[in-house]
Amino acid sequence: MTTFSRRGAMGLLGGAATLPMLGAPALANTKMTVGALRFTSHAASFVAFERGYFADEGLDVEFKFFQAAQPMAVAIASGDADYAVTAISGGLVSLAEKGATKVIGGALSEEKGIDGQKILASNAAYEAGLTSPAALAGKNYAVTQAGSSFHYMGSKIAAAEGVSVKFKPLQKVGAIIGAMKSGQVDAWSIVPHIAKGLAGAGAVKIIGNVADYIPNYQVTTVFTSAQNAANERGQTEAFLRAFSRGADDFNAALVDKTAGDEAATDMVKLIHKYVYADRPFEKAEKSIRNGAMRINQNAGLNMSSVQDQLDWFKSEGLIKDSITSEALVDSSYAPTI
Amino acid sequence: MAEQHVPFRGGGFRPQSKRGVGVLVFVFVLLFLEWGTRAGWITNLTLPRPSDVGATLFDLAQSGVLWTHLGPSLTRLIVGSLLGVSAGIGIGVLIGLFSYVRAGLVPVVAAIFPIPKIALLPLFVIWFGIDEGSKYALIALGTFTPTIVATYGAVDNVDRGLIRMGQSFGLSWLSIVRKIVLPGALPGILSGLRVSLAIGIILLVAAEMLGAEYGVGAYILQAGSLYDLERLFAGVVILSALGVLTSWIIGSFEKRLLAWRA
Amino acid sequence: MDLTLDHLTHRYGDMLVLDDVSLRIPAGEILCVIGPSGCGKSTLLRMLGGLEQPDQGRVLQGGEAPEGCLNPLTFVFQDFALLPWRSVAGNISLVLEDHGLPKAEIDQIIDSVLARTKLSDFRDALPRQLSGGMKQRVAIARALAVNPAVMLLDEPLSALDAQTRELLMEDLVSLWARQPFTAVYVTHNLAEAVRLGHQIAVLSRRPGRIREVIQIDLPLSERAPGLPELDALQSRLWHLMRDEALAADQELVHG
Numbered sequence: 110m111t112t113f114s115r116r117g118a119m120g121l122l123g124g125a126a127t128l129p130m131l132g133a134p135a136l137a138n139t140k141m142t143v144g145a146l147r148f149t150s151h152a153a154s155f156v157a158f159e160r161g162y163f164a165d166e167g168l169d170v171e172f173k174f175f176q177a178a179q180p181m182a183v184a185i186a187s188g189d190a191d192y193a194v195t196a197i198s199g200g201l202v203s204l205a206e207k208g209a210t211k212v213i214g215g216a217l218s219e220e221k222g223i224d225g226q227k228i229l230a231s232n233a234a235y236e237a238g239l240t241s242p243a244a245l246a247g248k249n250y251a252v253t254q255a256g257s258s259f260h261y262m263g264s265k266i267a268a269a270e271g272v273s274v275k276f277k278p279l280q281k282v283g284a285i286i287g288a289m290k291s292g293q294v295d296a297w298s299i300v301p302h303i304a305k306g307l308a309g310a311g312a313v314k315i316i317g318n319v320a321d322y323i324p325n326y327q328v329t330t331v332f333t334s335a336q337n338a339a340n341e342r343g344q345t346e347a348f349l350r351a352f353s354r355g356a357d358d359f360n361a362a363l364v365d366k367t368a369g370d371e372a373a374t375d376m377v378k379l380i381h382k383y384v385y386a387d388r389p390f391e392k393a394e395k396s397i398r399n400g401a402m403r404i405n406q407n408a409g410l411n412m413s414s415v416q417d418q419l420d421w422f423k424s425e426g427l428i429k430d431s432i433t434s435e436a437l438v439d440s441s442y443a444p445t446i
Numbered sequence: 447m448a449e450q451h452v453p454f455r456g457g458g459f460r461p462q463s464k465r466g467v468g469v470l471v472f473v474f475v476l477l478f479l480e481w482g483t484r485a486g487w488i489t490n491l492t493l494p495r496p497s498d499v500g501a502t503l504f505d506l507a508q509s510g511v512l513w514t515h516l517g518p519s520l521t522r523l524i525v526g527s528l529l530g531v532s533a534g535i536g537i538g539v540l541i542g543l544f545s546y547v548r549a550g551l552v553p554v555v556a557a558i559f560p561i562p563k564i565a566l567l568p569l570f571v572i573w574f575g576i577d578e579g580s581k582y583a584l585i586a587l588g589t590f591t592p593t594i595v596a597t598y599g600a601v602d603n604v605d606r607g608l609i610r611m612g613q614s615f616g617l618s619w620l621s622i623v624r625k626i627v628l629p630g631a632l633p634g635i636l637s638g639l640r641v642s643l644a645i646g647i648i649l650l651v652a653a654e655m656l657g658a659e660y661g662v663g664a665y666i667l668q669a670g671s672l673y674d675l676e677r678l679f680a681g682v683v684i685l686s687a688l689g690v691l692t693s694w695i696i697g698s699f700e701k702r703l704l705a706w707r708a
Numbered sequence: 709m710d711l712t713l714d715h716l717t718h719r720y721g722d723m724l725v726l727d728d729v730s731l732r733i734p735a736g737e738i739l740c741v742i743g744p745s746g747c748g749k750s751t752l753l754r755m756l757g758g759l760e761q762p763d764q765g766r767v768l769q770g771g772e773a774p775e776g777c778l779n780p781l782t783f784v785f786q787d788f789a790l791l792p793w794r795s796v797a798g799n800i801s802l803v804l805e806d807h808g809l810p811k812a813e814i815d816q817i818i819d820s821v822l823a824r825t826k827l828s829d830f831r832d833a834l835p836r837q838l839s840g841g842m843k844q845r846v847a848i849a850r851a852l853a854v855n856p857a858v859m860l861l862d863e864p865l866s867a868l869d870a871q872t873r874e875l876l877m878e879d880l881v882s883l884w885a886r887q888p889f890t891a892v893y894v895t896h897n898l899a900e901a902v903r904l905g906h907q908i909a910v911l912s913r914r915p916g917r918i919r920e921v922i923q924i925d926l927p928l929s930e931r932a933p934g935l936p937e938l939d940a941l942q943s944r945l946w947h948l949m950r951d952e953a954l955a956a957d958q959e960l961v962h963g
Contacts, residue, residue, distance in 0.1 A: 179671050183673065186491060186673075200671050203674055204673050207489075207491050208491075249576070249657075254667065254671035255668040256668070256671060256672050277576065277656075277657040277659070278656075278659075278664065278668070279655075279656050279657060280655050280667075284568055284656060287571075288571065288576060288656075293571055293572070293575065293657070294576065294657070427672055607787055607789050608789055608791060610759060611789035614757055614779075615779050615802075615854065616806070617806055625791070625802060625805075630793075704793075706792050706793040706834050706835075707836075
């Protein structure tokens, strides 16, 4: 019913192109599902939801939570979720190549000066001399799956140090943490709130920053189905606007810290509803603050980083050589950096 | 009244082997899928084109990558299931022979059997290491319990009359076990093996979830995470072939060892 | 060697199956035990062979087993009890292998018992290839192979058709004629009993008690189907058993 009335409204108003100018009520009660992980890096969506930015755009958002990035890409392709934020993985690229998904903007970025993803060594490996990424030669490097962002990072770091590592696929972040703690694998890289939490508990050692090896790394992107990108321009732009407002609030409160202490605490409280909800606030607060990384303004997308990632996938034989960044990205929505 | 033929009414309900029908159905399904994917009403997101899967398999074989994946997987399957099956047969025979062992172990086996062994994989990684040890252990445990159940069931089903006969001729306990119980249980054990080894193949994929760089399971998982359907199905075809192969091996064992049955 | 049953009493749970049975089996003779179904004939035989223990009473064996006897008390079962995965020769060799005999001697015993039971041509056949009568011949050959002191035959011909039964009876008679053996022959078939028994013990229906022991003086080799003396004896036995058999037939089945 909603779809029908919306279509009717669109017809009356003379097509989709005019919609963005019409402001909030144009998309009244558009239901959509947004895929998310319970990570601080997904905060922009949570903020947009909690502060009513989605509602302002007439979007009735429902979150669908996932355990890993990969299934989210599949859920977008199958139509079980409309929008999501996740790392560029081989699976996402393959789905884009099959005409199922499109990247429409950028989210989390590595930025010099902001605490970003950390390179970790297990305690056993650290004691055996793995005190800096330069000593990674021949070590077991944990990844979730082949073609995941962990694989990309590990590969780039090893290449920069001129060493080769062995990648151990362990499927889930939880399994990797277990394997790192017990010393079954030697090294890993992960977002700062997890890295600092583990290192703080003495379970692992931090031996480097990802930003030093992959500057301006576009870690996560906003993406949707090719169908939404091509035919639901109004709805997609509305989503990105609300998402960007959430990102702005988040950056101001926790990354640039220009909004003051109170705003920062409010932001942490808001995020705590979604992230580390099973932990007491005092404990969660530190992790959430630790995990704050820049979410790009206006969902800007760093195309050179995207290109670099695509090239790497191709060089590893993980995706077809014929895939171009145009097939992956619909650049008409967000500014490129 | 004129004489009539008595109408025949004894037909049907008699399974007969019709050679080639299975192959025909298989070929028909493949052609159907090929047509659907070429015509476009099966999208490349739904199913890969069978000919592309074939080409992927061919490339795998030709580049030798097939063997880098098949080698480790076969080793894991053989070592793991050899451990699981031999321990399972041993303990199954003991359960079949000794009431105390039965009373003690049958509940334990019943408790272990339904555990999804995949759930224990992280634990095995801690116990046996992330390399081959945990993979052997997973496949061994997975084949172990069904083998036990099949074996003691088979021992239970050995004709008691034959055992009494052995006793009445004064055969030693060991002779009765070796010459009457074990050969009598063999058909049941072998048909149990079919199930156990199929479970072994299923668990191969699970075993290669953690820390495997090469292997058919790792290849399938990688293809799945890359959403590369051609490779995914190529891997699945390899697993199916592996299943058909083990079934054939057991079949030829049965032909040789159980010739007395036919 | 002769066997003596001394006041055997046996129960299955609450049910008395054998009540104070005493019997002597003289050496070199065949004793037939007949009785209606469920009278405990087979239980009695298993006790004789040591496969079951009586609640009260004793089974005694007297005298020495013959020279070269490997298994003094040897059964022949109704269902033949042949290992389906072993050939005819293999089934016979099964009962010889545990005795540490040299292979040549085992082969020689097998050849001899196969010849005595007219099975020489079937040495390598599997049981499933043989008819019921042939299977029972193999079982008898197997029993002969251990040179028993006493043969315990548990309804050996009951699973066979009438013609085969007749042939096998003749075979048993000629085997006994060649070399007399001691045997207890349990059956519910009166014709078999009067053809093969030197003595016939008649058991009552449950609980089994000895009703009568009948001596038959006519030599085995002279007995033949349709002989008036045997027919008279058979109808006398039937008279003894008829009412009991009828009552046994109408009993509810226990367990």
